[in-house]
Amino acid sequence: MDLTPPSSIGLVGGGLAAFWAAQTLRAQGYDGRLLLVTDEPHAPYDRPPLSKEVLLGTRESARTELLGPELVAELDLELVLGDRVTDLDVDSGRLTLESGIRVPVDRVLLATGGRARALRVPGADLPGVTVLRTREDAERLRTLLVAGGPVVVLGGGFIGLEVAAAARALGCEVTVVEAADRLLARAVPATAGEQVARAHRASGIRVELGLGVATIAGDDRVREVVLTDGRRIAASCVVVGIGMTPADELARAAGLEVGDGVLTDAGQTTSNPHVLAAGDVACSPDPWHGGRVRVEQWQSAQVQGVAAAHTMLGLAPPAPPVAWFWSDQGEVRLQVAGVPARGRDVVRRGGDGDSCTLHLDAGRVVGAVSLNRPRDLRGAMLLIESGAVVDPALFADESVDLRRTARATSPSGRR
Template sequence: MGSTPTFVIVGAGLAGAKAAQTLREEGFDGRVILLGAEPERPYERPPLSKGLLLGTTPRPDVYVHAAGWYEANDIELRTGTRVTGIDRDVQQVVLDGGERLGYDKLLLTTGSTPRRLDVPGADLDGVWYLRTLADSDRIAEALTDQAHLVVIGAGWIGLEIAAAARQHGATVTVVETADLPLQRVLGDEVARVFADLHRGHGVTFHFGAGVRQLRGSGRVSSVLLTDGTELAADAVVVGVGILPDMQLAEAAGLKVDNGIVTDARLRTSDPRIYAAGDVANAYHPLLGRHIRVEHWANALNGGPAAARSMLGQQVEYARLPYFFSDQYDLGMEYSGWVAPDGCDRVVFRGDPAVPDGRASEFMAFWVSDRRVLAGMNANVWDVTDQIQALVRAGHGGRAVDLDRLADPGVPLGDLLS
C-alpha cells in the first residue's frame, strides 16, 4: 500500500456507514472507500417493514446520513458497485468489471439475503421478499383496501408486514410451518401473545402448514398449501428467514460458519480483514460463544466497534443482542440471548393477555436456574437498561428471586441489590 492508508468497507448499509463515520470521528485521515451494490446511499432497514409501509415515516428519514455528508467527510461512497472478489495476497478487492482497489484494512458488512422459497410458481409476478427500499415500495403499493395478501412465514418481518397490511385494510393470511408465530425465538407462552394480537386484528393463520405451489398466469393468484388448502392471493410476501451474505469471504478462504467468523474484536481469520453486522458470527465474551445477530442494533453498534478495532483500539464487542418491533398498538423491546431449549421457564410481570386485540403492558423474562437470560418489555418503556443489567448478571451466574421478579411493585433495579 501507499503512504496514505486505505480502509475499504464492502457493504453500504447501516453497519458500513456507521463504521465510515466512526473512522472519521476517531481521527483517521486516510482514504475511506464505502462500496454498496444497491443504487441508494446507506439507509436503515427497520422502517421498511414498519413506518414506510404504514406511511408514518417520511422517506428521507430512512437514510443514515444526508446526501452530502459523505463528500463533506471525504468518504468515497460508490453505490451500484458490486464486489466480486477479494485478493488477499495483494490486499485488493475486485469490482464487477475488473477494477481493483487496494486496502490496508478491509471491513466486510455485506449483510444478508432473504431465504428463497423453492416451490413451483415462486418466480411469478406479485411474489415479493423484503430486504431493500425497492422491495418496500412494491409491497406498499399492494397494501390496499380489500386486497388479499398472503404472508409466508410468521417471523418478525412477516408479522410486521401483516400488521401494516391490516392497518391499510387488506385481507391477510399468514402461513407458518411451526405451531405458533415466533415460536423458535420466543417460545410458546410469549408466541401465543402475538398470535392472539394478530387474530384480534383479523389476521387468519394457517399453522403447521407448508406451501406446495404458487399459482397464477404470469402473476400470482393463489397459494396451494401442502394440506390441499388453496388461498386467494393478490400478492404474496415471503419471509422465511435470511442467510448471511458470506460468499465473498468464503471464496477468499476466510473462516466461515453461519456467517464470517470473528473474534471479540471483530477480526476475521485474516488479521487485515474485519466483519460486522448481520454477516458476522462474532465471539461474545459474556456468552462465551460465537453468535450471529440479525438485528438493527447489531449493525448500529457493530460497525463502529469494527472501525475502532481497525484503528488498533482494544475493542471488545460485548453488547447484548437487542431488537424491537411495533405491531398495531404493541411496541416491544427484547434484550438478551437464549439458546434453543436454554430456559426452564418464562416469568411474566403484568398480564400479557390481549383482549379483543388490545395489547397490554407487561414484561417477560426467560429464566434458567433463576438466572435471567433475556427480557422483553411490551408497552413498558425506559426499562431497557435495568433489563440488560439483569441479563448480564444472569449470564454471569447471578440468580434472582422469581417472586420479586414477577411483582410489578418491586423496582427492577432492586432485584440485584
C-alpha cells in the same frame, strides 16, 4: 497487506454495519483513505422502517437515509454507489469493482449483509410475489398492499409478522402461513409466541401453523396459494418472509473461513488478519452458548461495525452492551433483551396483551421479553447489566419499578 496502521480502508457494503464502522473510524482519529462501496443505488439507509412506517405510508422510503451528503463530506468518505465489489485479493490487498475499478486497501470490512431467502415452489416467480429487504422492495410492496389484498404472508418470523400487521392496518385480508407449530419459534419463548399469535388473530389476521406451501398459482399474476394440506387461499399479493442468507460469496472466493456466514473472532477479524466482517454476514463468537452465532439484528450490526473499526485501528473494542432487539407489529411492540433461554426461572408481570417476563438464573436476570412494556424492558436491561441477585418475588409485584430496583442494586449505584 501488512499489519502496520492502515492508511487505506475499504468498507464493502452500504448497510448499518459499514455506516457505524465509517463513523467510528473517523471518531477514533483515523485520517487515511476511507472508501465505502455499495451495490445499491442509495447511500446507507435504515431497514427497520421498511416493514413498518414505509409500508404504512407514514414515512417515505427516502427518509430512511442514514448518511446524507453533509455527513459524507464530514467523514471524508469516498462513497461509491451502484457498484459491486466482485473480487477481494487478500494477498495484494486489492478490491475489484464490477465497473472495473481496482482499489488498493490495507484493511477491508466485509459488511455485505444478506439477501432474502427465495421460496423454491412452482409459481414463486409470478408477479405479485415479493420479498422485503430493500427500499425498492418496500415501495413495490406498499403499492401492492394499497391495492387492497388479499395478502398471504409466508413465514411467521419478525418481518413476515410486521408486514402482516401493516397489511391489516391498511385494510387487507391477511393470512400468515408458518411451517413451525408456533410463531417466532427461533426468537422468543413459546408463551410470547402464543401471545403474539393471539394479538394478530384478534386484529383479524388468519394464522395457519404447521403448514407449508405446495405451489403458488396464477396467470399473468398471482391468484392463490396452495397449502401442503391441499387448501387454496386467494391472494393478490404473496410476501415471502422465510429468512435471509448471508452474502458471503466474496469471502468464500477469497479463501476466508466461512460457515453460516463469515467466521470472525470477538474483534470481528476473519481468518485473514487484514479482513474483518460485521453485521448480518458475520458469524461471531457466542459468549453464552459457545461456538459462533450469526445475528440478524440492528443492534448487533451496530455493535459489530463499531468493534471492527476499533480492531482495524489496533484498539480494543468497547465492551458489548446488553443484547437487545425489537419488532413492531401493529399494536404489538415486542422487545427482547439479554438471552431469555439462559433463564431457569421465569417471573411474569402483566397480562396477555401487555406483559414482561424476566428470565432468571440463580437470582440474576439474564433475559427479558416484553410485549408493550418498554419501561419494564428498560428496567430489565439495567438489571441484566448490573448482574445483581434480587428476590424474584419483588419482580412479580407490579408496584415495583424495575428501573428503580436496578439503580438501587447496581454495585456502582449508576443511573
